[in-house]
Amino acid sequence: MLLLGYRGYGRSEGAATDERGLYEDSDAAYDYVSKARGVPQEKIVLYGQSLGTAAAVDVAARRPCGALILESGLSSASDMAAAIIPWLPRFTHRLLRNRLDSMGKLPHVRCPVLVAHGDRDEVIPVEQGHRLFAAAPEPKRLVIVRGAGHNNLSIIGSEPYLKDVAGFINESVRAGF
Numbered sequence: 001m002l003l004l005g006y007r008g009y010g011r012s013e014g015a016a017t018d019e020r021g022l023y024e025d026s027d028a029a030y031d032y033v034s035k036a037r038g039v040p041q042e043k044i045v046l047y048g049q050s051l052g053t054a055a056a057v058d059v060a061a062r063r064p065c066g067a068l069i070l071e072s073g074l075s076s077a078s079d080m081a082a083a084i085i086p087w088l089p090r091f092t093h094r095l096l097r098n099r100l101d102s103m104g105k106l107p108h109v110r111c112p113v114l115v116a117h118g119d120r121d122e123v124i125p126v127e128q129g130h131r132l133f134a135a136a137p138e139p140k141r142l143v144i145v146r147g148a149g150h151n152n153l154s155i156i157g158s159e160p161y162l163k164d165v166a167g168f169i170n171e172s173v174r175a176g177f
Helices: 019-036 052-062 077-084 090-095 102-108 126-135 153-175
Strands: 045-049 067-071 113-118 140-145
Touching (some): 019 052, 045 153, 052 067, 052 102, 067 153, 077 126, 102 126, 113 126, 113 153, 126 140, 140 153
Parallel strands (some): 045 067, 067 113, 113 140
């Protein structure tokens, strides 16, 4: 397992400046796991939470992996802008510097996808989780955790949620997609 702290987040050095940097950090982590640590690509499970889902989708859309897990993910920067500032005309979203267009990249993913979201997410509306699920190719699974917010799916969902995630990983990696 490798936990990635993107530049400018947590204790990571550097500054979180743009979408490209997020993807570069994700590629570096993928290369470390696959090349330096020798993990077969079909055994790599990409997991993203919140903003990390955009990075995980980007990698999975371009590189082979065993499974993709998206927890509390945003469908795109445009959808987030519409959720935060609903009165802003949709055509102005083209001016956004960062696209974070997971919905547009998901059709290129070639591994099983698990989308998990809390139905009371106060940061990213659950509708965006449904959009991600709709855009994902088969095989895919949707888990909506009742009563969960943005950062507490494993706490609210408890053992059943964790078993769902573990089962998904085991089935996906064993199947060798």
